Amino acid sequence: MEKNSTYEHLIKTIDDHREDLVDLRLQLGNTPSPHAQEKKLGDAVLEWLTRHGIKGDLQFITEQSVNAVATIPGTANGKSLIWNAHMDTGPELGPDANDDEKKLETAWVEREMLLGKGMINDKAQLCAFMIAMRAIKDAGVKLKGDLTLTAVAFETGNPSIGQFQGVNYPGEGFGTKWVVDRGVVADYALVGETSGFGIVQAECGAAWIKVRVKGREVYTPRLERGSSIQENPNVFAKAAYVIQALEEWLPHDTDAWFCLRMQCVHIRFNGPFHTRCIQTIVTSNDLEQQGGIGDVTAKRSDVVQRRR
Numbered sequence: 416m417e418k419n420s421t422y423e424h425l426i427k428t429i430d431d432h433r434e435d436l437v438d439l440r441l442q443l444g445n446t447p448s449p450h451a452q453e454k455k456l457g458d459a460v461l462e463w464l465t466r467h468g469i470k471g472d473l474q475f476i477t478e479q480s481v482n483a484v485a486t487i488p489g490t491a492n493g494k495s496l497i498w499n500a501h502m503d504t505g506p507e508l509g510p511d512a513n514d515d516e517k518k519l520e521t522a523w524v525e526r527e528m529l530l531g532k533g534m535i536n537d538k539a540q541l542c543a544f545m546i547a548m549r550a551i552k553d554a555g556v557k558l559k560g561d562l563t564l565t566a567v568a569f570e571t572g573n574p575s576i577g578q579f580q581g582v583n584y585p586g587e588g589f590g591t592k593w594v595v596d597r598g599v600v601a602d603y604a605l606v607g608e609t610s611g612f613g614i615v616q617a618e619c620g621a622a623w624i625k626v627r628v629k630g631r632e633v634y635t636p637r638l639e640r641g642s643s644i645q646e647n648p649n650v651f652a653k654a655a656y657v658i659q660a661l662e663e664w665l666p667h668d669t670d671a672w673f674c675l676r677m678q679c680v681h682i683r684f685n686g687p688f689h690t691r692c693i694q695t696i697v698t699s700n701d702l703e704q705q706g707g708i709g710d711v712t713a714k715r716s717d718v719v720q721r722r723r
């Protein structure tokens with residue numbers, strides 16, 4: 416590759432300030448940012464960028480859920496680029512979380528390794544973009560097109576299904592969609608994600624599919640299971656059959672550069688119960704019984720990236 420002095424300078428600047436990158440990752444990695452509560456982190460991102468002469472704004476999705484968007488404007492009519500990383504780290508831990516689970520949400524250093532969910536997914540990537548932006552700004556590089564950082568909310572999170580409704584259940588990728596829907600677009604985008612340290616051409620996509628399985632509760636002494644699953648009136652027996660069929664529907668692995676995967680992530684009994692027999696089955700299967708329809712929610716991950 417032809418030597419480019421500006422590029423060499425930028426790389427050297429970044430290398431010379433490795434500690435800044437580590438410090439920033441520890442700072443942001445230890446700023447809690449479960450989905451729907453990214454504001455504190457968004458403020459910290461913009462505060463750091465502003466300190467280094469890069470302007471940005473928060474986009475409010477709710478009072479506590481935000482995207483942070485900052486731009487180094489281009490000086491000519493060149494191609495524009497977005498650097499995208501997500502600020503949310505997943506759901507907030509429940510009150511029963513143990514110390515290990517709490518630690519995993521944070522970020523820490525062990526020898527040469529940076530560890531923690533607060534680091535890997537996805538704030539380390541966000542920090543790398545921020546440090547690179549600062550290097551470009553400090554070097555006085557005149558970019559031809561806009562360089563925009565989109566630090567987004569709601570990359571994680573469940574979609575609105577069943578009783579889980581409202582803006583806090585928007586489904587994965589909502590923050591980025593929010594950004595794009597509001598006109599923050601570019602010719603190209605580079606998305607920083609957990610990719611096993613590989614450069615990948617596609618990232619995971621996901622489709623959530625709700626399968627409704629109907630069954631019928633029968634007075635137990637008169638229960639006839641029949642000779643096939645179709646004849647069995649029990650909704651749980653039918654749902655178990657459906658889950659197995661879904662698991663066989665997609666192969667676990669292929670030789671293709673991408674593969675499809677599927678898992679059942681939620682099962683809910685939704686119907687009245689009248690007999691202890693049903694209640695026992697519900698409990699022993701750890702199913703939430705609510706009110707005789709069972710919903711099986713399957714998540715099909717459309718693309719799983721592979722290192723190339």
Ligand SMILES: [Zn+2]
Nearest residue numbers: 536537608609
């Ligand atoms: Zn991620």
